[in-house]
Amino acid sequence: MTDELIFFTNPMSRGRIVRWMLEETGCAYRTEILAFGPDMKAPGYLAVNPMGKVPAILHKGKIVTEGAAVCAYLADAFPEAGLAPPPHDRAAYYRWMFFAAGPVEAALSNKAFGFEVPADRQRAIGYGSIENVVDTLDYAVTQSEYIAGDRFSAADIYVGSQIGWGMMFGTLEKRPAFEAYWQRISTRPAALRAREIDDALVPPKA
Incomplete structure (x- = not known):
């Protein structure tokens, strides 16, 4: 199983919140840009997020959607960044x-x-x-x-x-x-x- 972190987003979306979070963690990640419309509603992406919306991440085989959930997840996944209280x-x-x-x-x-x-x-x-x-x-x-x-x-x-x-x-x-x-x-x-x-x-x- 790959440890790669894939970030699904559009630069004119709430994905900007997750981009900021990712940059704060300092972790390595790969970005997949999805256009609004057919790209987000295509079967391949609906398998990631049935809502057909961004942002979403795929990390160590696990999918996380919803901006607040992604932020909370990343804070715990990369504790060395110090982005969550004890x-x-x-x-x-x-x-x-x-x-x-x-x-x-x-x-x-x-x-x-x-x-x-x-x-x-x-x-x-x-x-x-x-x-x-x-x-x-x-x-x-x-x-x-x-x-x-x-x-x-x-x-x-x-x-x-x-x-x-x-x-x-x-x-x-x-x-x-x-x-x-x-x-x-x-x-x-x-x-x-x-x-x-x-x-x-x-x-x-x-």
Whole structure:
């Protein structure tokens, strides 16, 4: 069985989160670029991810999909990179990574498509209201220098990416706390390197 790590992505997708994570680990990996449409829905790739979406990784014969899951997996697969707290100190790490993967992702996606949960139905949806999600996210990034304490971790990559994209695309207001947090993490060498790699892979505009 090969130990090769294969990264399935598109440079204009959430695969950018995983690219950053991979660059932080320093591990060797091979990239497979998939175009939106037929490439992602082809039988060969559906065997990797039946959703027909990226990102995904294949590592030591095992498949991992979903950005937060891939980040958490890679942090454990390459412990020498120090991207996860010790197991006994992972409460905030898991809490905020999966808060970003659940309520934040859902709320900001709904906002991007103009969907607003009626006030009388907010108890029936996981995130309640977008205002509550944003206030909670503001709380999360102001409790310590990094999202899970005083050290950068995989959770910062995932939470930070949600914040960075949200502010860029206008689905998340540019609060001072968000801008300060994003500035702290987005200039890391691995983050800059990952953006440079993916930007170079974006097809030129016709």
